[in-house]
Amino acid sequence: MKIFDLPDLGEGLAEAEIHEWHVKVGDTVKVDQPLVTMETAKAVVEVPSPQAGKIKKLYGNKGEIIKTHSPLVEFEGEHDSPQKDKGTVVGNLEESTTVLDEGDMIIGAPKQATLAVKAMPAVRALAKQLNVDLSLVSPSGPQGQITAEDVKKHASLQTNHSTKTKMPGQVEALHGVRRAMAMAMTHSHQEVVPVTIIDDADITHITANSDITVSLIQAMIAGIKAEPALNAWYDGKTLERCLMKDINLGLAMDTEEGLFVPVLKNVEQKNPEELRNQINEFKKTVKARTVAPSELQGATITLSNFGMIAGRYATPIIVPPMVAILGCGRLREEPRVINGKIEVRKIIPLSLTFDHRSVTGGEATRFLGALIKKLENKA
């Protein structure tokens, strides 16, 4: 408020006379502080200040008449000379002290790395209902999307065909390790394109008490040195493969519960004693079910020494994203022709399965050749 008009001092009086000023120009006053005493026809009235402020002007001297509702006192305000430009013709523009920093502003969209899964909402709902992981389903839709059919096909593989098999007798649902094996094998079967090459190795020179497993591992290291392509991971969706520097060897172990594959990390850096120790350690922890989940992950190639009891050659299964698995069957004695003479030799059967999506036949055979050479101590 700038100008304070003389208020109606009572009963509609038209005017009043300035009796005495209590302030002068330049004074700072508080609310309710007496400004002036006015004399009306009826009384002498003190007029208090309606606001705090600085007195700019007094509209009359002692003895002068001021009409009711006419200017009496002027206060100084922020709107004083010169009038600040409000910069608008209506309303109020908010001003803040905010300073914007848009160094991060990107024109268009930021660059993205991964491709998202494409599926219509209805298909996503169906997948949820059927407990299907969309990231595992191969899309067959025209725009690269997963269709309802794709989901159903995947689901039926997971749950043993759309019509439930009638099984006479006691039915047990698979749990734990057995269940994991069933799902992993199914997944592998859907994805991997396996080729198995079989061969034999003459390990007569290895003494009976020697450790076959460790020899096999060292032979595999030699094979990988010759052909790194078999120590790799492959992604069927993106058609990308990654040759691994470390050789993390998964060693298949059979227990009452089922199949476990603990991973011996960086076998290429370990000596035979270290390897043997770690294998024994794993045997204990696997049997006791105390092996940590992290120790069952990250394998880059697998060895399955299955021939303890029976079995010569096999077609071992690759678990993606790995691309190779070596199976070793039962040791046997066999007559062989050595330098023109027949001798009894110790032979172990080898079965190498490789994923032909990522590994060529040439790479596989060169791997196997180097492996056998090392085993036969000819490397």
Place this chain on the structure above:
Amino acid sequence: MAEITLVEAIAQALAYEMRKDETVVVLGEDIAKNGGVFRATVGLLDEFGPERVRDTPLAESMIAGLAVGMAVEGLKPVAEFQFMGFIYPAMDQIINHVSRLRNRTRGRLSCPVVFRTPHGCGIHAPEHHSESTEALFAHIPGLRVVMPSSPLRAYGLLLASIRSPDPVIFLEPTRLYRWAKQEVPNDGKALPLDTCFTLRVGTDVTLVTWGAMVKETLAATELLAREGISAEVIDVATLKPLDIDTILASVEKTGRCVIIHEAAKSGGIGAEISAQIAERGMMFLQAPVQRITGYDTVVPYGRLEKYYLPNEHQIVNAVHQAMEYA
């Protein structure tokens, strides 16, 4: 270099371009001597004189029609309509002539004009001063519709609009005019038209908005970040032609989208974006696209204004719904 407000950035851009290009002429009501009611054209009359900086008689259809004639005769008129609520008398000129002159003469004549006007509510102004009817213009073939949301983008996009050979409706968010300051180098560099701007990169949800609602959207982004939800914020900026690719790329990444605009819901540009996401981005969606908008009412007078304008809490709630959907 000083930090300047959005309206100062507008004035800076106009002065820059008028120095560089003598065919640029500015006209409108109260824009010369008064420098514009929001001071968007302050200083131009002194520097460029009354031939190029013209106070017009009070007639909006006339302003638009004059601009058509001036543009055909080789000038680049930048006309101001004092408020969006007063551009309506010019709709005939805009829809029947400005937007289609190039098309109907098969390129013989064209109409490189810029029509600037303050847009939106939130300044407690009297009625008719708070319009947000950008959808009317975005519907008209042949027009470009541009709305900056920061001083930097106001500068760069206005330069681009003046330099564009096509007509541009340039909507300036009134309540952001003086809200924040920003460093805006006066280097004459235009920003590209026809593209969105990603203001925040995020992974959980895409927030699409424009104009003054960028303010509330960024505030919502802060609130969401505290809850561990990472929001990507896209400022559409050019409402027509729409850069749907940037929006789709974001939705592909996040799977969730909330569109925020202060304009009324029905027939707003949020509906157009939503339809395009449904057509081409449905496969990535984890939740329906939502729109947080003004109500389908006349913008209320000052006292009820705050109930009309969407706020950051509504945005946050919408995001929660999207996150919990699938």
Place this chain on the structure above:
Amino acid sequence: MKIVARFEIPYYQILDENSKLVSELPEFAKNPENLIKLYRLMVLNRLFDTKAIALQRTGKMGTYPSTRGQEAAFVGVGNAMQNEDVFVPYYRDVGILIQRGVKLSEILLFWGGDERGNCFANNKKDFPYCVPIGTQLLHAAGVATAINIKKEKRAVLTVCGDGGTSEGDFYEALNVAGVWKLPLVFVVSNNQWAISVPREAQTASQTIAQKAVAAGFSGEQVDGNDVIAVRERVSKALDKAREKHEPTLIEILSYRHSDHTTADDASRYEPKGTREKEWTKEPVLRLKRYLESINVWDDKKEEELAAECASEIDKTLQEYANTPPAAPESMFDHLYASLPKIYEEQRAALKHVKGANHG
């Protein structure tokens, strides 16, 4: 009380209904060649007009607004303009367009429904037809403003009908022309009808010319059937615009001797007998009789002219008929200076439309 303003509205006529001179001949008219030129243009206009209506009636062209009986009103105006002036038409001004380099076939193309009819091959500056009534007057004001800013010595001429003078844009254009001193001539082609609404129902103003007074400049009426007066008065107004930056409003009084367009039926509202009465003032015969009276025209010349016009119109019809149809996707080709990416899909869809002639 004192009178603070008065106004006067002059009416101009040089050649009356009986082909007699009632005022002194202006300079240009003293050379008969110039008058013959005007006559030839009016005859061509009339013959073309008849043919255009025939084309519409035989399904070869769309709706078309006839200029029958208004030839002098337009030919006289067009003849007064300089090349460097700018013309902003409404839609009935064939007589002006043909003097501005617009081809007759382009006129047929436009009314035949093809945008290429607005892409005048020989005229880069004039505006195309304007359908939203009166809106072109503001464009003319804009052009005139630009001419002022560029400090050029050119004028702008724009036309609207008597109906157009009721539109808001008419007043806004007049107003800004007056206050900004625009080099602009407003021609109101008052043919007494705005479709079915007669002039008396359009405005209570005694003349349309006096509306200029309210905008601060002068207005006058001219006999629209007198091509010499039309040509002379428009010429003077253009000079005034060019030299002094003073606008003028010229109300040209004529009569619409046709339906509003080929889609209209004037018999529903036009009082019987009016047209016949007005026809006695028609402009082509008026000038012909005058030319004959000063011995510069005869039947032989008339025959030759008819043949020339017929031949030109035939050529025009050929051009029109032989114009290959526009490709459907051309809808997108001049939407923007360069088509934004988001519309390319739609354009491509049009390109593959079956059954369309891709010319």
